[in-house]
Amino acid sequence: MDFEETAVKARAFSYFRAATIDQALDAHARAGDDARFIAGGQSLVPALSLRLQAPRLLIDITHIAELRGIRREGACLRIGALTRHCEMLSEPLIAEFAPLLHAAAPFVAHPAIRNRGTFGGSVALADPASEFPAMTLALDAEIEIAGSSGSRRVKADDFFVDLFETALQPGELITAIYVPLFKADQRFAFDELARRRGDYALVGCGMLATFTSDRIDDIRISFFSVGNTPTRVKGAEAALIGFGLDAERIAAAQAALESDLAPPENDEVPPAMRLHLARVLLGRLLGRLGEAG
Amino acid sequence: MTAPLTSLDRPNSYIGRSLPRPNAKRLLAGRGRYVSDLRLPRMLYAAFLRSPRAHATIVSINADEARVLEGVHLVATGADLAKICTAWTGTLDHFKGMTSAPQLPLPLDRVVWAGQAVVAVVAESRAIAEDALELIEVDYEDLPAVVDIDVAREAGGPQVNPGSASNICFRSQLDSGTVDDAFAHAAHVVEEEFFFGRHTAVTLEPRAIVADYDPAAGMLTVHHGTQTPYQFQDLYSRHYGIPEARVRVIATDIGGSFGMKLHVYHEDMAVVGLSILLGRPVKYVADRIESFVSDIHAREHRVRARMALDTKGEILAMDVLDLTAIGAFSTYPRTSVVEGNQVIRLIGAPYRFRNYRATLEVIFQNKVQTSQYRAVGHPIACAVTERMVDMAAAKLGLDPFAIRAQNVIADDAYPQTSPTGYRFEALSHQACLKRLHEMMGYDDLRAEQAELRKRGVYRGIGIATFVEITNPSPAFYGVGGARISSQDGAIVSLTPSGEVRCLISVTEQGQGTEAIISQIVADQLGLAQEHVKVITGDTEVTPHGGATWACRGAGIGGETALQATRALKRNILEIAALILQEQPSALDIVDGEVVDAGTRNQRMPIAEIARIAYFRSDTLPPGTQAQLTVSHHFAPQGYPFAFTNGIQGCSLEVDVDTGFIRLLKHFIVEDCGRVINPMLVDEQLRGGIVQGLGAALFEECRYSDTGQLVNGSLADYLVPMPMEMPDILITHVETPTADTELGAKGVGEAGTAAASACVLNAVNDALAPFAATINAIPITPTKVLKALKRF
Numbered sequence A: 001m002d003f004e005e006t007a008v009k010a011r012a013f014s015y016f017r018a019a020t021i022d023q024a025l026d027a028h029a030r031a032g033d034d035a036r037f038i039a040g041g042q043s044l045v046p047a048l049s050l051r052l053q054a055p056r057l058l059i060d061i062t063h064i065a066e067l068r069g070i071r072r073e074g075a076c077l078r079i080g081a082l083t084r085h086c087e088m089l090s091e092p093l094i095a096e097f098a099p100l101l102h103a104a105a106p107f108v109a110h111p112a113i114r115n116r117g118t119f120g121g122s123v124a125l126a127d128p129a130s131e132f133p134a135m136t137l138a139l140d141a142e143i144e145i146a147g148s149s150g151s152r153r154v155k156a157d158d159f160f161v162d163l164f165e166t167a168l169q170p171g172e173l174i175t176a177i178y179v180p181l182f183k184a185d186q187r188f189a190f191d192e193l194a195r196r197r198g199d200y201a202l203v204g205c206g207m208l209a210t211f212t213s214d215r216i217d218d219i220r221i222s223f224f225s226v227g228n229t230p231t232r233v234k235g236a237e238a239a240l241i242g243f244g245l246d247a248e249r250i251a252a253a254q255a256a257l258e259s260d261l262a263p264p265e266n267d268e269v270p271p272a273m274r275l276h277l278a279r280v281l282l283g284r285l286l287g288r289l290g291e292a293g
Numbered sequence B: 001m002t003a004p005l006t007s008l009d010r011p012n013s014y015i016g017r018s019l020p021r022p023n024a025k026r027l028l029a030g031r032g033r034y035v036s037d038l039r040l041p042r043m044l045y046a047a048f049l050r051s052p053r054a055h056a057t058i059v060s061i062n063a064d065e066a067r068v069l070e071g072v073h074l075v076a077t078g079a080d081l082a083k084i085c086t087a088w089t090g091t092l093d094h095f096k097g098m099t100s101a102p103q104l105p106l107p108l109d110r111v112v113w114a115g116q117a118v119v120a121v122v123a124e125s126r127a128i129a130e131d132a133l134e135l136i137e138v139d140y141e142d143l144p145a146v147v148d149i150d151v152a153r154e155a156g157g158p159q160v161n162p163g164s165a166s167n168i169c170f171r172s173q174l175d176s177g178t179v180d181d182a183f184a185h186a187a188h189v190v191e192e193e194f195f196f197g198r199h200t201a202v203t204l205e206p207r208a209i210v211a212d213y214d215p216a217a218g219m220l221t222v223h224h225g226t227q228t229p230y231q232f233q234d235l236y237s238r239h240y241g242i243p244e245a246r247v248r249v250i251a252t253d254i255g256g257s258f259g260m261k262l263h264v265y266h267e268d269m270a271v272v273g274l275s276i277l278l279g280r281p282v283k284y285v286a287d288r289i290e291s292f293v294s295d296i297h298a299r300e301h302r303v304r305a306r307m308a309l310d311t312k313g314e315i316l317a318m319d320v321l322d323l324t325a326i327g328a329f330s331t332y333p334r335t336s337v338v339e340g341n342q343v344i345r346l347i348g349a350p351y352r353f354r355n356y357r358a359t360l361e362v363i364f365q366n367k368v369q370t371s372q373y374r375a376v377g378h379p380i381a382c383a384v385t386e387r388m389v390d391m392a393a394a395k396l397g398l399d400p401f402a403i404r405a406q407n408v409i410a411d412d413a414y415p416q417t418s419p420t421g422y423r424f425e426a427l428s429h430q431a432c433l434k435r436l437h438e439m440m441g442y443d444d445l446r447a448e449q450a451e452l453r454k455r456g457v458y459r460g461i462g463i464a465t466f467v468e469i470t471n472p473s474p475a476f477y478g479v480g481g482a483r484i485s486s487q488d489g490a491i492v493s494l495t496p497s498g499e500v501r502c503l504i505s506v507t508e509q510g511q512g513t514e515a516i517i518s519q520i521v522a523d524q525l526g527l528a529q530e531h532v533k534v535i536t537g538d539t540e541v542t543p544h545g546g547a548t549w550a551c552r553g554a555g556i557g558g559e560t561a562l563q564a565t566r567a568l569k570r571n572i573l574e575i576a577a578l579i580l581q582e583q584p585s586a587l588d589i590v591d592g593e594v595v596d597a598g599t600r601n602q603r604m605p606i607a608e609i610a611r612i613a614y615f616r617s618d619t620l621p622p623g624t625q626a627q628l629t630v631s632h633h634f635a636p637q638g639y640p641f642a643f644t645n646g647i648q649g650c651s652l653e654v655d656v657d658t659g660f661i662r663l664l665k666h667f668i669v670e671d672c673g674r675v676i677n678p679m680l681v682d683e684q685l686r687g688g689i690v691q692g693l694g695a696a697l698f699e700e701c702r703y704s705d706t707g708q709l710v711n712g713s714l715a716d717y718l719v720p721m722p723m724e725m726p727d728i729l730i731t732h733v734e735t736p737t738a739d740t741e742l743g744a745k746g747v748g749e750a751g752t753a754a755a756s757a758c759v760l761n762a763v764n765d766a767l768a769p770f771a772a773t774i775n776a777i778p779i780t781p782t783k784v785l786k787a788l789k790r791f
């Protein structure tokens, strides 16, 4: 097919479809800085069209079978990097063993984008406003990375470094994300405040807690759209661990956000407002977590 | 017992009937012919290098590398195009004293807004043209940018047009009655300052144009996604010196317009020039970012208003100052002052008071131009008026319905002239108020609101009365010297097979113009609607007319079609009478058959008349010349405008912790005179309301202090989406205009006119327990939380 000349505005690039992880890594190594992996293309293609990025080579990873599939592996669910956002909604294994991802998925963009966008792509991009990267923190997930020196696993806590900067080295590929299986004594909650359904949120939050009857033994709370990276709020977590969820504890967790978060300057949403919204959202989610028992 | 017959029960009675648009299926099936899709042989593609500065001198342009890039055919600057295109100035004579600098397709030595096109590249593909843009270097020297309204008004401050005395484009004042006296003796005065954010049309299909100059024929053909092809035919002819008859503008399917696509854009004028320079078709389609920085914006206003009332809540006077900032130029050819002019003339329009003073100041600044966009000026006038009325009601302890019922012009008091000089033929405020009250279940809503408040749930109820300007006469533009027609033309023919073709000057942008014209033609001739073909949007084919702007398609275009069809019917019956040896008055046409007017007995099909007239004229009496094509023009006379009216209501919920607003339900009672197609009218209202709700809660073109648009993408500029939109309930009151046979007025802008005012009132109603008020649109969570002092 001959492209409609008016529609294609990206700089010209070459295209390579990799069949295996090794082929993808090799192609990238040979092209150096001028190559990009492309998965769902839902972030990369707009960047190309806007000429914010102009790589010489696109390496299509969507035909690499090893990056697909969701399966149980020991105490974890292994979620292939190519798992699409829409599969987070439709796959029974996700609903059962990673319900937080299932709960977050409807808030990620719109159906057309969810049909193409991938979990691996979302985590690799590490947009601080994205739902899934933040949820890997709440889930204590591990990111499996393939590179020239072999494969390694990095804890989500160590993965997100700075704005759009992760533990991925140039030319490395996310192959899967490992999520500990959801257990009977756990509860989760997720919500976000977005001006319109499907938009990136002004503030969003997901949490996973382990209870002994009504006492919180452990809780991981992760925010997005609050700074340069997805952000765990350890002060708020500490305010809750070992206690039942009463108004006083919730207020203490909300108060802790002041030091946990440092929202950026923004012409539309001033830092103080974002902090306020984070407190409101945290309060509401903890309320729901309490009711979920 | 059978139900009584209505006019809808006679055959071919299409006026007043909900019928689907004949073109909807074609568009849904992907068979639309949009300019964006058009591809001509030897066609080239234009792209524009845009200014990154809001105000700067162009020191130098170096395009050497771009010129030699493979696939590039032309790099053109302002100077190149100025050689073949004359400058234009966006002023109109009836706006006394207004000024605006002359404009050219591309600037010669100074850029005046960030995003202004500076250099054009024409290449074999858009991608190559974009590659070439990256090779062009422009040296700028910054000039002080005028962004803020206050800065623009400072004496001795920076100037958008260096050397001019001030940044004022136009100033106007209305003063009638005894305003000062009324305020001095008023029992109550309410006062507020309102802020309205800029927003823009965001059409699904961006601006698109293919200019095709044929040097051999000296003929310019422009495929243009516009609502006003005749206006552009005239402008291309005059500014490029090509005889009008050798300029053809074709406007086929258009992916939305909303007034945005009837202005002259620098890129569009440039593309015509590029095609002339190259002798080849040149295409340009704005991308979304370009749309945000170069489509007209609208509604950047700051309004200070006061209202005086007596002890009982009778409105005595209003006093208003409207400051509006319009960008660096006034838009051509309709100017950028019409919006402000309509704001000050429409404020207070539904009400009886006689003492009114308003000052309008239209100000230049270094942003993209503003101009007419759906419901020009109405939403601002309506929001100011209706919020003042609600503030007054609160102050006096009156219900919002009660204070309006007390102050609207009575339905039996027409004709009336407003203090601003508008003449109202007949409006129905009282009837509309009453209907809305019932439709909303107002008393129940109030009871529910009170109940929920006790539980910390804050609902708001808002209503807003409005008046809309439709069916404009030459008083709108013609008197100002603009070659913008307020009349329309139609050519109606009986085809040899007995069908009817109607070529008409009003155009179709998806609102159903072609559908209603075919309904009127079929109804008036006596023919099944599927046997009527309507053709629009080609200056070579359709007669000259105003096309689509303001609200005029049904009211003026519809009347044109009606009168043309009646003339054709007379001609058909004349021939039929000769053949049947009857008097024409003894015959009629029903369902494509000539019948006896009295008995309805069928005499002969009109197809047979067509056959005889076209192929066997020898069998007609000598001297008979059948005229089975009629051309007819209609210009509105009588009232300068056909005003319409209505009232909207809404119910919403404010989350006082997050500042988020959830729209629950929206209501409208609307009076557009004769309703031709209720379904299309309702969809116009729904679409218009959604645009108004977008303005109320979401849409704003935000600028940095340095004049950069900071949210020029659909991720950051929020348009209303279905998930956030409420159900919209609609009813009609019908007060036809007596100025036409058809009696139809306009309806396209009524929804947008009052929706934002309604939401503004409802949000303030919801916040009443907190002594927090909102006086700015759009109403964002930030503004709500600030008003509530939550951060």
Ligand SMILES: Cc1cc2nc3c(=O)[nH]c(=O)nc-3n(C[C@H](O)[C@H](O)[C@H](O)COP(=O)(O)OP(=O)(O)OC[C@H]3O[C@@H](n4cnc5c(N)ncnc54)[C@H](O)[C@@H]3O)c2cc1C
Binding pocket: A036, A037, A038, A039, A040, A041, A042, A043, A044, A045, A046, A061, A081, A107, A108, A109, A110, A113, A116, A117, A118, A119, A120, A121, A122, A124, A125, A127, A129, A130, A131, A132, A172, A173, A174, A175, A198, A199, A200, A201
């Ligand atoms: C209109 C719109 C709205 C959106 N709204 C949201 C939203 O609300 N929330 C949200 O989270 N997202 C949103 N997105 C982004 C969407 O979810 C993206 O799909 C996702 O962020 C990236 O996934 P992808 O598979 O499309 O990656 P791509 O666009 O293909 O790639 C993104 C980046 O990741 C790299 N990459 C991709 N896969 C891998 C891998 N396996 N290993 C290493 N690097 C890789 C690519 O090289 C590229 O740099 C939106 C997108 C659009 C267009």
